[in-house]
């Protein structure tokens with residue numbers, strides 16, 4: 001769970017110098033709150049880790065799938081990050097936010113022709129090609145325009161990161177990328193090296209998410225170099241850019257032991273340098289694309305407690321005014337979170353309760369066996385570390401409107417995404433009945 005919690009003289013949890021109880025009064029609940037200083041610190045941690053290697057060219061792209069909004073993309077730009085997008089919608093958000101297209105990388109295992117077309121129209125910096133169909137589509141679109149585009153090839157390095165099955169991506173049996181082992185990656189390199197339009201700058205891999213050690217990164221890099229060395233001899237291919245993806249872990253709770261950002265970067269850089277040296281190749285640019293570690297611990301969700309149900313000898317359920325619609329991760333990955341009673345933040349944790357969401361689904365449990373102080377309806381619960389894949393995976397199940405998002409910093413709050421209304425929920429519905437609706 002994120003470091004020290006700040007509590008004011010009223011015994012209220014504060015974030016970025018702002019009283020969380022006041023935030024709920026002002027913006028309602030549930031409410032996502034981002035501590036902007038924390039985001040700044042994380043971006044700086046990457047930049048200072050890389051700056052230890054002055055001869056190296058590197059880029060840190062914020063993986064906007066973790067939390068995409070106009071304000072967040074603008075903040076990423078202000079912090080000197082590039083941007084990773086995985087859909088036309090994330091790209092549109094970035095362009096709307098004024099993010100420089102040349103610093104955007106476009107990912108995805110099934111980019112549509114329309115999405116590729118859009119990316120070329122805005123002069124995107126790099127397209128990370130995932131499969132042979134995409135090579136064909138992109139070649140066709142570039143030829144039509146008589147315009148080249150920078151590309152990386154996403155390869156699966158055959159490494160299994162020790163994480164949840166649904167969020168590991170670098171293993172052989174994956175929907176993403178070209179396999180090194182079965183020869184698909186080599187075939188892709190040959191195809192794009194023959195293209196007049198697809199300018200192959202290098203390779204990309206991403207071994208998974210919420211990773212707590214450096215072994216997977218090192219192994220992936222070593223595997224890649226074995227192939228790079230062959231391709232240098234056989235194909236005269238030289239890799240200018242090696243993008244090793246994201247996946248750096250964060251501390252959702254005390255079971256999680258992430259490494260300092262500099263430890264991951266040192267391991268990545270020294271392995272790339274050693275492998276380049278061993279295979280007598282120039283050191284490529286190193287790109288990383290963290291999402292979770294940039295915004296995860298910066299985010300907190302504030303809820304109001306509502307109903308209670310005690311089953312004697314079994315458990316006490318306490319329900320909040322949100323749930324799996326604003327945080328899908330516990331239901332999807334059995335993800336574990338911790339919580340603080342925000343309006344009684346100095347009180348002792350004397351109760352063990354199960355924090356339930358309000359969706360019509362027995363699996364809508366945000367936290368099993370949460371330790372919190374004695375609470376009552378109307379209290380405010382802060383669920384910590386919800387900044388990554390919270391709002392971005394929020395949904396309208398049971399027609400719950402999506403919560404608002406605020407940024408806080410230096411004692412000030414700023415609304416960055418408005419709360420949805422019931423009207424918003426039916427905005428795109430069309431009437432079936434002949435009678436006018438109300």
Ligand SMILES: Cc1ncc(COP(=O)(O)O)c(C=O)c1O
Pocket residue numbers: 063066084107169206208209210245246247248289290291292293388
């Ligand atoms: C290709 C790619 N890059 C970057 C990320 C960001 O990962 P994380 O949020 O774990 O840093 C992901 C998500 O796992 C991804 O699939």
Ligand SMILES: N[C@@H](CCCC[NH3+])C(=O)O
Pocket residue numbers: 065167209329388389
């Ligand atoms: N959405 C996932 C991670 C997948 C990241 C994208 N490949 C999570 O919440 O942990």
